[in-house]
Amino acid sequence: NAGVTQTPKFQVLKTGQSMTLQCAQDMNHEYMSWYRQDPGMGLRLIHYSVGAGITDQGEVPNGYNVSRSTTEDFPLRLLSAAPSQTSVYFCASSYSSPGPSSYNSPLHFGNGTRLTVT
């Protein structure tokens, strides 16, 4: 049981390049999310998904796209990288109880992708 797997671990991009950060989980979790963490700060939510085919914006969505075609995968796309997107990116997942008042269990986090945009 690998948990939440993020690839790559490190990436350097030039301004304007595009790339996709991969996130996969093997726990059959409905809820998945992406955070970014900047030096000395806590994590900020970029995008999240409550199930396959459903995504929504978090606190800082600009410059990022997501899709959720399967339960297992939740890739994060940078269409045109900017130096302001230099950060550490964490993917997380959790169980969601069924029903209209769905409760999310605590998050399981991956070990992050360290992205530098020059």
Added chain:
Amino acid sequence: DAKTTQPPSMDCAEGRAANLPCNHSTISGNEYVYWYRQIHSQGPQYIIHGLKNNETNEMASLIITEDRKSSTLILPHATLRDTAVYYCIVRGLNNNDMRFGAGTRLTVKP
């Protein structure tokens, strides 16, 4: 903005209890108190959570005041491996409600 206030840093002697405080004076009746920690740039790790009652698991204890405006995370016998940033977070039913603040940097010293 984070709904919690934590001291920026604390020290603790190895083998002693570490008591990490958190203020959440605007907490709503249906909001939980969660604690996570982050060890040196790894992904955050869930520790414990509670609604009203005190909670204990294999990692820690959580003491929530009766008015729910503050709480304390207790690591009963801190080890060097407990050195980390500890985040106190208030959330409702959903994880997208969570807002991470700067946390408390706990340093366990030999």
